[in-house]
Each structure stands twice: as C-alpha cells, then as structure tokens.
Amino acid sequence: MSLSQADILRALELVKLPASGQSLAASGRVADILIDGGKVIFAIGIDATEAHAMEPVRRAAESAVGGLPGVTQVLVGLTADKAPASAGMQARQQAHRPGGAPPKPAGVPGVRQIIAVASGKGGVGKSTTAANLAVALATLGLKVGVLDSDIYGPSMPKIFGIAGKPQIVSGRTLAPMEAYGLKVMSIGFLVDEETPMIWRGPMVISAITQMLREVAWGDLDVLVVDMPPGTGDAQLTMAQQVPLAGAVIVSTPQDLALLDARRGVAMFRKVAVPILGLVENMSYFICPECGHRSDIFAHGGARHEAERLGVPFLGEIPLAMPIRETSDGGRPIVASEPQSAHAKAYLALARQVQASLGGATRAAPRIVIE
Numbered sequence: 188m189s190l191s192q193a194d195i196l197r198a199l200e201l202v203k204l205p206a207s208g209q210s211l212a213a214s215g216r217v218a219d220i221l222i223d224g225g226k227v228i229f230a231i232g233i234d235a236t237e238a239h240a241m242e243p244v245r246r247a248a249e250s251a252v253g254g255l256p257g258v259t260q261v262l263v264g265l266t267a268d269k270a271p272a273s274a275g276m277q278a279r280q281q282a283h284r285p286g287g288a289p290p291k292p293a294g295v296p297g298v299r300q301i302i303a304v305a306s307g308k309g310g311v312g313k314s315t316t317a318a319n320l321a322v323a324l325a326t327l328g329l330k331v332g333v334l335d336s337d338i339y340g341p342s343m344p345k346i347f348g349i350a351g352k353p354q355i356v357s358g359r360t361l362a363p364m365e366a367y368g369l370k371v372m373s374i375g376f377l378v379d380e381e382t383p384m385i386w387r388g389p390m391v392i393s394a395i396t397q398m399l400r401e402v403a404w405g406d407l408d409v410l411v412v413d414m415p416p417g418t419g420d421a422q423l424t425m426a427q428q429v430p431l432a433g434a435v436i437v438s439t440p441q442d443l444a445l446l447d448a449r450r451g452v453a454m455f456r457k458v459a460v461p462i463l464g465l466v467e468n469m470s471y472f473i474c475p476e477c478g479h480r481s482d483i484f485a486h487g488g489a490r491h492e493a494e495r496l497g498v499p500f501l502g503e504i505p506l507a508m509p510i511r512e513t514s515d516g517g518r519p520i521v522a523s524e525p526q527s528a529h530a531k532a533y534l535a536l537a538r539q540v541q542a543s544l545g546g547a548t549r550a551a552p553r554i555v556i557e
C-alpha cells in the first residue's frame with residue numbers, strides 16, 4: 188500500500204506545538220509534503236525566531252512519520268520564509284529579550300572554528316577555492332573538515348572524487364566521508380539530484396543545521412563551509428545561524444562579479460560575521476606553452492575593491508588549466524600537485540586565512556537595520 192499525504196498528516200496529529208498545544212497537522216504549518224516510495228520529506232513553517240523552540244517539534248514529527256508502516260526515511264526541515272532581518276521581527280526579538288541581541292548560534296562541539304567560503308554570484312570558482320583552501324589548511328597542519336552546503340550545485344563529491352553515501356554512526360548521526368585527510372560532508376550525499384526542488388531556498392537552512400550538528404565531525408581545527416552562491420534570504424539566514432568565525436569572499440576580477448562580491452561583504456557585515464578577506468580567482472592567465480602572463484579580466488579589481496571596502500585582500504589565484512582539470516577530476520591541485528605554482532597560490536591564501544583566524548573572534552550576531 189502506498190503512502191498518502193493524509194497518512195502523513197494523520198501521524199502529525201499526535202505531535203503538539205509547545206505554546207498552544209495545537210496539533211502540528213491542524214496548525215497549517217506543514218508544507219511541501221513529498222513522498223517518494225518509502226521516503227518522506229516535508230517542511231514545517233516557522234518564524235525564524237522560533238527555530239530553537241521548534242526543533243523538538245521537528246524531531247517529534249520525524250519520529251511520528253518514521254513510525255508509519257512503509258516509511259523508510261524521513262527528512263523534516265524547519266523553514267523560515269523570510270530572513271529574520273525585518274524591522275518587525277527585530278522589534279519582536281527585542282521585546283522578548285531585554286538585551287535586544289538575537290541568540291548567538293551555539294558552537295559545534297569539537298569544532299574550533301567555522302569559516303564560510305562565499306561568493307556574490309555563481310560560477311566564480313568558489314567551490315574550487317574552498318576545496319583547495321581546505322587541503323592547504325590541512326597541509327599547514329590543521330585538522331580540517333569541509334561542509335558543502337551549496338544546495339544549488341553541490342560540487343565537493345566531484346572535486347574530492349568521493350562516491351557513496353555516509354554511514355549512520357548512531358541514531359541520526361552520520362559519519363563524514365574522508366578524502367585527502369579531510370572530513371567531508373555534502374548535501375550532495377544526502378539528496379538525490381532529482382529531489383532538490385523543495386530543498387532549495389528555505390530548506391537549505393535546516394539542511395545545513397542538520398549537517399553541522401548531526402555529523403560526527405570529531406576534533407577539527409577548522410570547518411570550511413562552501414556556501415550556496417548569492418546573497419538572498421537563504422544565504423543571509425545561513426550566515427546568521429552558523430556560528431561563523433569569519434568569511435572568505437571569492438570573486439573574479441570583472442566589474443559585475445565585484446559588484447556581487449560587495450553585496451557578499453555587506454551581507455556578512457549585516458550579521459556581524461568578520462570578513463577574513465577577498466580572493467581574486469581566475470585572476471590572470473599564464474600560457475602553459477610559453478609562460479606568458481595575460482591579465483584577461485583586467486586583473487587587480489578585487490585588490491582595489493578590498494581596499495575600497497576596508498577588508499583584507501587574501502591573494503590571487505590564476506586561471507589555469509591544471510586547476511580546472513584537477514578540480515573537475517577529483518584531485519584538488521594542492522593535494523595532487525603540491526609543488527606547483529598553483530598549489531603555492533592556495534597555500535599562501537591558507538596562511539593568510541590561518542593568520543586572520545588567530546585574531547578573529549565572533550561578536551554576538553547583531554542585525555543592523557539600514
């Protein structure tokens with residue numbers, strides 16, 4: 188017998204909301220129920236300020252539906268349609284909390300620092316930079332993890348050449364995959380390529396929360412989070428809900444990409460995440476035949492932009508065939524050709540990041556209304 192939406196809602200009648208005692212099924216908060224064989228995915232709509240209070244409801248909903256005959260897997264996300272940056276929301280938060288500051292996201296046990304690698308737009312080489320930066324940080328002696336939260340195009344399984352699915356270690360906790368001495372978790376391991384529609388956008392926030400907190404990361408010095416590209420609500424909420432020590436913004440040197448990078452810097456500033464700096468990717472081209480260097484995109488734009496914005500400039504990564512080939516072939520260049528000039532560019536970047544992390548402390552996130 189196949190499962191229906193009515194079956195799911197019946198199971199959710201047993202789950203009560205903490206404040207009102209109303210059943211979750213009757214609350215009108217259940218949305219986007221997707222049934223695929225024994226796999227059930229749905230969302231619970233929340234106000235972003237309720238994320239903490241509603242987590243037990245999310246778990247209860249998962250176990251209620253998980254108990255239905257025929258259900259093999261359940262994924263439930265808390266979705267806040269709007270980033271909690273509206274004036275009304277802030278007023279509500281201040282009314283509830285005498286200090287006025289929204290709660291600081293809890294740290295992840297065992298993980299010393301979490302950094303985001305972000306870009307204002309897609310296709311600038313954010314994931315390639317994140318992967319090589321992670322390997323370079325490990326080369327410097329740090330214990331490093333990579334969390335690929337790019338719901339629009341998770342690329343870490345490909346960049347690290349990882350096939351298969353993570354194993355469950357206990358309850359809901361997953362073991363991260365491993366590659367080149369790094370612990371790696373990707374939304375790409377968890378969601379089928381055909382499934383993502385409802386995960387995209389708001390669902391991304393609960394997906395990343397689960398990947399942060401329900402993965403056995405063990406002891407890590409740095410967790411590098413590959414963010415989804417862009418500066419929309421999902422990214423803003425993520426920047427606010429992950430306890431970030433800082434953000435690295437990747438841009439190419441063209442004016443348009445730099446404009447987007449500026450938006451990226453503004454987004455992290457809005458939620459008081461320190462900007463570790465700007466990286467210029469595809470900065471210049473060195474001809475593999477003759478060694479001649481060409482500044483294809485008028486290189487240097489990101490350095491000027493960083494100066495203008497008052498953020499550190501972290502370095503330039505050339506546009507180079509070996510970077511693309513190794514990245515697309517599952518062998519990031521810092522691991523596969525560590526002596527190459529290209530790998531050294533990433534190592535220089537990693538040294539800068541390591542140095543700025545030494546001093547970076549996370550202020551309590553504060554939403555600034557402009």
Ligand SMILES: Nc1ncnc2c1ncn2[C@@H]1O[C@H](COP(=O)(O)OP(=O)(O)OP(=O)(O)O)[C@@H](O)[C@H]1O
Pocket residue numbers: 306308309310311312313314315316337340342416468469504505506507508510511512514515
């Ligand atoms: N410095 C570089 N030199 C040559 N190719 C590069 C470089 N950086 C990235 N690439 C290539 O550009 C393509 C896009 O890179 P990548 O997937 O890292 O970008 P992204 O910004 O994460 O993209 P998306 O926004 O789609 O996730 C890939 O084929 C990658 O191998």
